[in-house]
Amino acid sequence: TGLAEFIAGIPKCELHVHIEGTLEPEMKFDFAERNDLVLPYADVAQLRAAYAFHDLPSFLKAYYEGMEVLLTEQDFYDLAWAYLARAHAQNVRYAEIFFDPQAHTSRGVSFDTVIRGLRRALMDAYRLLDLRAQLIMCFLRDLPAGYAMATLLESLPYKEWIVGVGLDSDEHGNPPSAFAAVFERARAEGYFLTMHCDVDQVNTTEHIRQCLAVIGVDRIDHGVNALDDPALHTEIARRGLGLTVCPISNRHVRGDLGHDALRRMLELGMRATVNSDDPAYFGGYVTENLLAVSEAAGLGEWEVLQLERNAFEIAWLPAGVRDHYL
Ligand code: ADE
Ligand code: ZN
Secondary structure, three states, rough: OOOHHHHOOOOOEEEEHHHHOOOOOHHHHHHHOOOOOOOOOOOOOHHHOOOOOOHHHHHHHHHHHHHHHHHHHHHHHHHHHHHHHHHHHHOOOEEEEOOHHHHOOOOOOOOOHHHHHHHHHHHHHHHHOOEEEEEEEEOOOOOOOOHHOOOOOOEEEEEEEHEEEEOOOOOOOOOHHHHHHHHHHHHOOOOEEEEEOOOOOOHHHHHHHHHHHHHOOEEEEEEEHHOOOHHHHHHHHHOOOOEEOOOHHHHHHHHHOOHHHHHHHHHHHEEEEEEOOOOHHOOOOOHHHHHHHHHHHHHOOHHHHHHHHHHHHHHHHHHHHHHHHH
């Protein structure tokens, strides 16, 4: 259709993608082979067939299991490079990429190994593809806050390579307030702040409230449930905070794309954006997400442009650099 070509052609911005969630089954087999690991799957098709998620915990189990093949700096380079090349092919001009250091340090892979591989891929993408990208370090909220703080301190020598911090993994029973001290210190070190407020979770509106009142986030990841509470969505709109909505991910963990919510956010003047989350697991990069949600919500070219304008506006870039994309 015309809209598909339009979406494919415009310059795009990705603000919510977990690099470990871009591990395609083919890559997983390659990494396993070169690291002398044997996967409990006969082939790519069997592995892909195991990607049948109905909620966040079932996804997270496959996600953490999947990344066990990532061991060397070259693995992290290759993973990030594959994503960046793919994003470039979709006309993504700027990306903010999450990584989960604790998912690797907890397995004995060093922080230095992870970040050097990722950083080198980002530098190559900038030089060779004119694709700018920055890293956001996420803490795993189902691990103790002390481990998050230790990870924050471990990141400080690499501060220039990290633009912000986030909070991901299983939200249930792991509220933002538990990480208040970690995020306060991160802010003092100059990091931007964001947190996942997932769509299928109990107490998510309370978590969004804490993000605003306790943490003082610069952005909210997902955050769709803010629409359930006028006090929340009014405040988010008033502060001009961005929301990184991930439609195809929503469909997997909650059963629908969140297209009605996205249309409402635009009507309310909220800075909603469309992103891919874990594209290798959920089956859609940014173009597929934009197309799916636009068709479901009945959005036209103007609204699609607004979504991308929102994304570049809330990107964690210096004003002079941001202007180049708007
Ligand atoms: N880690 C990777 N993807 C995630 C998601 N969608 N929600 C929470 N944690 C995640
Ligand atoms: Zn996410």
